[in-house]
Each structure stands twice: as C-alpha cells, then as structure tokens.
Amino acid sequence: MTEEKIATLISLYEDVIPKSRDTESFLLEILTACDGSVKNASLMLNESLGVARKVDCNIGKRKRDTGNSDNRCYKVQKSLNQFIEDDAKKFRPISSDRRAKTSNRAIELFSKEDVESTIGYVTMHEKALPEEFANSLLRQLMDDLEGFAPYEFHLFGNKCSSNHTSKKYSSDPAILDGRDKIYYNNRRGTVYEYNDLLKATQLLIEDIVNETIKKFKPLPFQISSPNWKGDVVLVNKYGKSDHLMWHSDRLTSIGPQPIVASLSLGCVREFRIRRCYPSDSQIYVVRPPHNSLIIMHAGFQEEYRHSVHQQTNNRATNLHPISKDVRFNLTYRDYLKKYINNAPRCPKCDNPMDLRRAFKDPERRGQYIWQCSSHYSGVECGGVRLADFNCNSLVVEKNAGEGSRWLADDDWEAKEAQKNGTELPR
C-alpha cells in the first residue's frame, strides 16, 4: 500500500522532483509526516514546490490540474504589510494561535517586523556583520574548496544524501581532537579548526545572540545570556539547484530549547518555515539577504520545521556580485558538554540515542524522549527512554516521575488535552 502511494506521488511530481536514489525516501518521509495520507502529502508538496497537482482519491489514479494557470508557477502570497508604510496601519496577527492556516499559498514575509510578529521564537538581524568583513568571509568561503561534502544519512533503511554540501568548523579543542564527539544523525564528520576570520565571526555572532536573548524571558531549559557560545559552525553551501528538506535541528548534542544562529551570505534563497503540527500547517517564506542573521530562539526547533526551498528560476537579478548563484549559510550551535558526554545509550542495542520532543499527539505533546538512533543505519530497534534534564543520566530512572516536558504558551490544544493529566513543570 505504501509503495503504491509513493508510486502515485512519484508519477505526479516526476517533472519537478528529479528522480534519484533519494526520491523514494524523501517521499516516504513526507508521507509519514502526513500520517500516510497521499492527499495531505500532495498538498504539502504543492506548497513546497510551488505547483498545483491534484491527486485522485483512488490511489493510483492521478489527475493533473489542467486549468489555465501555469502548473509550475510559484504560488507565494506576498504579505500585505510590504505595501503599507505607516507602521501603525500595518496588519497585526488576528489570532494569537500562530498555527492557524490563513492561506493555501506560502506567505512571504518581507520585513524583520513581519517575520518576528508572525513566526514565534525567531528574530531577524540585517547587516549583522560589518559590510567589508561579511564580504571577506564570503570570498574566503568561495575559495575554500576542501572538505565540503554532501551530508549522508539513513532514512527508514535507505541511504540518503542531501544535495547541498557542508563543512563543520569549531574552536573548541576537545571537539577538534575528538575527546568530545559531536554526532549528527548518528554520524561524526571531520571537524575543521576556525581560522582568524571565523574566530572573529564567532565573537560578533555571540555578542548579537547574547544581547538579543537578554530581552526575552528564558524558557525553562534554555541557555541564558551571556552564556551562549558559537564555537561550532556548520557551513552549508548551496549551488543553484541545491536545497535542504524540511527538518528541525537535532537536539541530541545541543540540548532542549537550543538557540541556533543562522548567518546567510551571498545569493538570496528562500528559507521556509512552518509549524511542526498540524501536518498541513501554514508555510511562510523568508528571503534572508546577504549578511543577515536569523536567530532561531529556544522553542523554535521544538515547534517549527524549516527548509531551504528548491529554486526553480534563476533570474539574473538574484545573482550576488561575489558568489553569483551560490549561497552560504553558517549555522552556529552551542554544543553542550552535558549532552555530548551524558547522552544515554540504547538499553536494547547500545547504540547512541537521539533527543526529541513528542508533538504529534496533543495528549503526549511536550514530553522529551530519547530514541534509539539505529534507524539511521537502517536497523530499527525501537528503544525509547523518557528524558529528565535534572538527572545526571538525563533519563527518568525507574519509578522516578514523569521526566522533562514543555508546552508552548499558545498551545491551547495540548493544554486542553492534558487538563486532567500530569502537571507540567514551570
């Protein structure tokens, strides 16, 4: 049945999703995120790819949208606020529930104010670095050809690789010499040492982040100012046909409610954001300009997913004077010793475990869990443990309470569903 559903999606999107060994696992992930509904998976793909394909309710039969509209054109709704100069007259979100879907199209957010008032747990900082400094960093990255590699992982037993390349740098001696092992999807890549420019960038980014987080009330598990460090950076390099699938950053080594600072350099690409739930949540588009910083604050990885959208046109106007059609993104994360060194191993198969927060079922939403990472290598053992961040072992010991949980302030659905259940910690 699943194979048939995937075949339906493949045939429906064969001209927009290039067929590769990753296509099936990519579609399987989308299908799983949509609880097996081909119709919802297709709606999600339409939104992501900017097309309007219709799937027949009878699996296997497919029907293309044959209206007059161009099937492949981008369907991005522009935020009305871009046309309104007077701040007082700009539209404010009507509902405090940011989950509410207001358009079937992806909605583009143009200004810092639009981004920050529409998306939770995000701030945007334009001209983040001194201009010449940012340009030098971009030039240096363009010249750095060593060590950028596609990122490989296993999804449901299939080997997949992203089509963009990336390279990890750090200034932490223990990470560099391998005493502190940082994993991403059960895999440790080479970590390169920060050069002078990257070291200086670390300090500038740390200042912006620590100054910004001072202004917000910290969430229960987050790092507070001035302690956030940017001593590990993942540099992502996107050529014109590269993209990055929907995901939330793994919490395993950066802990719950992490702060991730994401610096864009070079060509402007679409950064897309949507709530993790429901599966057809509203998609928003942000186009971070060269030298802008998006801070994904505590709570963002738990509540939202993000992606770098596939670019289908390459207008000359979008080329950057230094990097042409190439975009770099530097994502700074604070890898925490507590999680690097104490993350539990699977009680069933002894593999490392991955930290996640349950969100699908409103009755269980908020609970942090450790899940065996063996499925990335194609073997599923199903090992799970409840997380407890107050315990050295980071897991709930036998009969020792409920573990660590967190719900978003505006998550009325889960609050209602859990009214008669366990008390959440403050």
Ligand SMILES: O=C(O)CCC(=O)C(=O)O
């Ligand atoms: O390139 C971007 O803007 C996002 C990169 C990202 O999401 C990641 O490295 O996890």
Ligand SMILES: [Fe+2]
């Ligand atoms: Fe990410």
